[in-house]
Amino acid sequence: xxxxAAISVKLxxxxxxxxxxxxxxxxxxxxxxxEEQVEEVHVKLRGIAWTAINGAKQAHRRQVELVRADTSVxxxxxxxxxxxxxxxxxxxxxxxxxxxxxSFACDHSRGSGTIQxxxxxxxxxxxxLKLNRRVARPIAVLPADPAGSRLKEVLEGGWQGPWRTSxxxxxxxxxxxxxxxxxxxxxxxxxxxxxxxxxxxxFALTITTISKPVKKKTSNVWPTPPLRPRxxxxxxRRVVRxxxxxxxxxxxxxxxxxxxxxxxxxxxxxxxxxxxWLPSKDNPSVGRWKQxxxxxxxxxxxxPPTFESETMSADYxxxxxxxxxxxxxxxxxxxxxxAVSGMEPPVSSPEDELIGTSDIDGxxxxxxxxxxxxxxxxxxxxxxxxxx
Numbered sequence: 590x591x592x593x594a595a596i597s598v599k600l601x602x603x604x605x606x607x608x609x610x611x612x613x614x615x616x617x618x619x620x621x622x623x624e625e626q627v628e629e630v631h632v633k634l635r636g637i638a639w640t641a642i643n644g645a646k647q648a649h650r651r652q653v654e655l656v657r658a659d660t661s662v663x664x665x666x667x668x669x670x671x672x673x674x675x676x677x678x679x680x681x682x683x684x685x686x687x688x689x690x691x692s693f694a695c696d697h698s699r700g701s702g703t704i705q706x707x708x709x710x711x712x713x714x715x716x717x718l719k720l721n722r723r724v725a726r727p728i729a730v731l732p733a734d735p736a737g738s739r740l741k742e743v744l745e746g747g748w749q750g751p752w753r754t755s756x757x758x759x760x761x762x763x764x765x766x767x768x769x770x771x772x773x774x775x776x777x778x779x780x781x782x783x784x785x786x787x788x789x790x791x792f793a794l795t796i797t798t799i800s801k802p803v804k805k806k807t808s809n810v811w812p813t814p815p816l817r818p819r820x821x822x823x824x825x826r827r828v829v830r831x832x833x834x835x836x837x838x839x840x841x842x843x844x845x846x847x848x849x850x851x852x853x854x855x856x857x858x859x860x861x862x863x864x865x866w867l868p869s870k871d872n873p874s875v876g877r878w879k880q881x882x883x884x885x886x887x888x889x890x891x892x893p894p895t896f897e898s899e900t901m902s903a904d905y906x907x908x909x910x911x912x913x914x915x916x917x918x919x920x921x922x923x924x925x926x927x928a929v930s931g932m933e934p935p936v937s938s939p940e941d942e943l944i945g946t947s948d949i950d951g952x953x954x955x956x957x958x959x960x961x962x963x964x965x966x967x968x969x970x971x972x973x974x975x976x977x
Contacts, residue, residue, distance in 0.1 A: 593618055593621065594618065594621075594724075595617070595618050595621035595622050595625055595627065595712065595722060596615065596616070596617060596618075596622075596630065596710050596712050596722055596724050597615070597616045597724060598613055598614070598615050598616070598632075598708065598710045598724055598726055599613050599614050599616070600612075600613040600708065600726060600728065601613055603728065603729055603959070604728075604729045604730075604731060604932075604959075604960060605685060605706075605728055605729065605730050605731070606685075606730070606731055606732075606733050606930070606932045606933065606934045606935075607685050607686065607687055607688065607689035607730060607731070607732050607733050607934075608685060608686070608687035608733045608934040609684075609685055609934035609935055610682045610683065610684055610685070611634055611682065611683050611684075611685060611708060611728065612680065612681065612682040612683075613680070613681060613708065614678055614679065614680050614681070615630065615632065615662050615663075615678070615679050615680075615681060615710055616676060616677070616678050617630060617663060617676070617677045617678075617679065618675050618676060619669065619670055619675055619676070619677050620675040621675070622665075622712065623665075625712070625714065625722065626714050626715075626716075626719065627665070627712040627713065627714055627722060628664065628665050628713055628714065628715055629661060629663065629664045629665070629712075629713045630661070630662050630663040630664075630710060630711070630712050630713070631659055631660060631661040631662065631710075631711055631713070632659070632660050632662055632681045632683065632708060632709070632710050632711075633657075633658070633659050633708070633709045633710075633711060634656055634657075634658040634659075634683040634684075634685070634706075634707075634708055635654075635656055635657060635706065635707055635709065636654070636655035636656030636657075636685075636689065636704070636705070636706040636730065637652060637653070637654055637655060637704075637705055638652070638653040638655055638690070638702075638703070638704045638898060638899070638900055638901065639651070639652050639701070639702070639703045639704075639705070640700070640701070640702050640703075640831040640832060640833050640900045640901055641700050641701045641702075641831075641833065642699065642700040642831065642832075642833045642836045642837075642838045643698075643699050643700055644836075649833040649834065649836055650833060651832075651833045651834065651900055653898075653899055653900055655686075655689060655690070655704070655706075656685065656686060656689070656706065658683040658684055659683075660681055660682075660683055662679045662681050663677070663679060683708075685730060687733060688732075689730055689732060690704050690732065690896045690898040691704065691730060691731050691732055691893040691894050691896055691930070691960075692704055692705065692706060692728075692729040692730050692731070692893060692960060692962060692966065693893045693896070693901070693903065693962075694962055694963050694965055694966040695827075695829050695842070695903075695963075696963075696965070697829070697838075697840045697842075699838055699840070700831055700838045700840075701831070702829060702831040702900070702901040703966070704898070704901070705727060705966060706727065706728050706729070706730045707725050707726060707727045707728060707969075708725070708726045708728060709723060709724065709725040709726075710723070710724045710725075711723050725969045726969075727966060727967050727968075727969070729960045729962065731786075731893075731894065731930035731932055731960070732894060732896070732929075732930050733930070733932065733933055733934055734785070734894075734929045734930040734931055734932055734933065735933055736783065736929070737783055737785040737929035737930060737931035737932070738785070738931050738932060738933045740781060740783065740785055740931065741785040741787075741788045741931040744779070744785070744788050744789065744790060745788060745789070748779045748791055750779060750780065750781075751779075751780040752777050752778065752779060752780055753777070753778055753779070753780040753781075754775060754776070754777050755775070755776045755778075755922050755924050756773065756774065756775040756776070756922075757773070757774055757920055757921065757922055758771065758772065758773040758774070758920075759771075759772055759920055760772075761812070761913070761915075761918055762801065763811050763812075763914075763915055763918075764915075767801065768801030768802055769801055770798060770799060770800050770801045770811065770812055771798070771799040772796070772797070772798050772799075772812060772913070772920050773795075773796070773797045773798075773920075774794070774795070774796050774797075774909065774911055774920045774922060775794070775795045775796075775797075776792060776793075776794050776795075776909055776922055776924070777792065777793045777794075777795075778790065778791065778792040778793075779791065782927065783927045783928075783929045784890055784926055784927060784928050784929065785890075785928075785929050785930065785931025786889075786890050786891060786892070786894065786928060786929070786930055786931050786932075786960075787889060787890070787891065787931065788889060788890075788931055789887040789888070789889055790887055790888055790889070790890075791885075791886075791887045792848065792885070792886065792887065792888065793883055793884070793885045794821065794823070794850075794883065794884045794885075794909065795881065795882070795883045795884075796814040796815070796881065796882050796883075796911050796920075797814070797879065797880070797881045798812045798813065798814050798879070798880045798881075798913075799867070799877050799878070799879050799880075800812070800877050800878045800879075801877065802869065802875050802876065802877055803875070803876070803877070803878070804874060804875060805866060805868075805874060805875075805876060807878075810864070810878045810880070811913075811914065812913040812914065812915075812918065813880060813913070813914070814861075814880055814881065814882045814911065814913075815882070815911055815912065815913075816859065816861055816882055817859075818849055818850045818851075818857040818859065818884060818886075819850070819851060819852070820911075820912070821850040821851060821884060821909070821910075821911055822846070822850070822851050822908065822909065822910040822911075822912075823846055823847050823848050823850035823851055823853070823888070823907065823908075823909050824843060824844070824845070824846055824847070824851065824907065824908045824909075824910075825843075825844040825845060825846075825847055825890070825892065825905060825906075825907055825926075826841060826842070826843055826844060826905065826906050826907070826908055827841070827842050827844050827892070827903055827904070827905050828840075828841050828903070828904045828905075828906075829841075829842065829901065829902070829903050830901060830902045830903075831900060831901045832900050832901070833900070844892055844905075844961070845961075847888035847889075847890075847907070848886045848887060848888035849886045849888075850884065850886070853888075855886060855887075855888075856886065857884050857885070857886040858884070858885040858886065859882065859883070859884055859885075860882070860883045860885070861880075861881070861882040861883075862881060864878050864879060864880045865878070865879040865880075866878060866879075867879055890926075890928050891959060891960060891961040892905065892928055892960075892961050893928075893960065893961070893962070894928045894929050894930050895926075895927045895928045895929070904925075905925075905926045905927070905928050906923055906924060906925045906926055907922075907923070907924045907926055908921065908922070908923055908924075909921065909922040909923075909924070910922075
């Protein structure tokens with residue numbers, strides 16, 4: 590069993606919106622604070638953007654401070670616990686500026702970019718040889734997004750607006766010689782210019798194949814559309830750009846599959862009607878076989894939103910790809926996507942938020958929406974702690 594801590598912190602949630610207040614409670618063991626000669630406890634809110642580009646001989650780095658806010662919650666002699674307890678619980682709140690980039694972390698062999706926010710509770714111990722007591726908790730921050738918030742409500746109520754269609758078609762043949770077959774892939778989805786996080790966005794993907802001219806009794810009809818959701822690639826891709834001074838670096842990365850297709854999980858409705866014979870006008874014994882499959886589902890985004898800051902940016906697009914039997918026999922759609930937070934600061938006053946910290950249950954309350962950040966973002970060891 591771990592020994593009791595002199596200082597611990599609990600936060601009200603794990604995602605905060607720019608323009609709101611970060612609030613929580615600090616638990617102090619006053620007996621231990623006195624034994625460790627802590628004179629004051631204050632809470633710091635920090636936001637820092639780091640970029641790095643690896644050079645031939647050294648890494649070039651830049652750091653930009655985004656948030657700096659402090660508040661003192663206790664000084665020796667200012668407050669005491671109840672006579673039957675050593676514990677003192679104190680609420681705090683600190684403001685987030687309204688225009689902040691989202692939490693972000695991405696590493697590449699040639700560089701990296703991180704936007705990290707954290708709360709740190711510091712117990713100050715006067716004296717040159719006495720180290721301060723520190724407890725840090727990284728937090729996730731998202732930009733305020735009124736337009737995305739309204740769209741999120743509409744999507745959650747069932748999309749009744751116009752639909753957009755992205756389509757590609759191509760001719761392909763099984764080998765180096767022979768007739769050509771026709772392949773078409775069509776994606777239908779809401780006609781929206783932004784895509785809010787943590788929101789189901791419906792879509793229908795239809796793949797149609799029409800064989801080369803063959804006899805009706807031909808048993809081996811090619812190409813056949815893939816019929817299993819796992820055989821369809823529906824992937825989120827990201828382009829990251831970072832800068833350090835005049836140096837620039839960008840890279841592309843795969844963010845995972847979506848919509849129950851490929852390696853992702855989720856319900857997918859599959860509709861595959863019987864193949865249809867399309868006879869030739871000149872010779873009824875010769876014609877083409879039409880086959881079709883439609884995958885209907887929805888996808889959610891959990892990535893940091895699309896953003897552009899002083900030293901880095903992130904853009905997204907979706908890649909949809911279907912493979913057919915044969916070497917490099919495939920068809921692909923690439924669809925730009927603007928991810929937005931779909932969140933707004935709470936309408937309650939700062940005082941209401943502060944009072945609400947008394948409802949925090951357990952070591953740390955976590956809401957149902959989780960931002961897709963690597964484990965390195967949440968490691969306290971990654972923080973460049975300030976000693977001031």
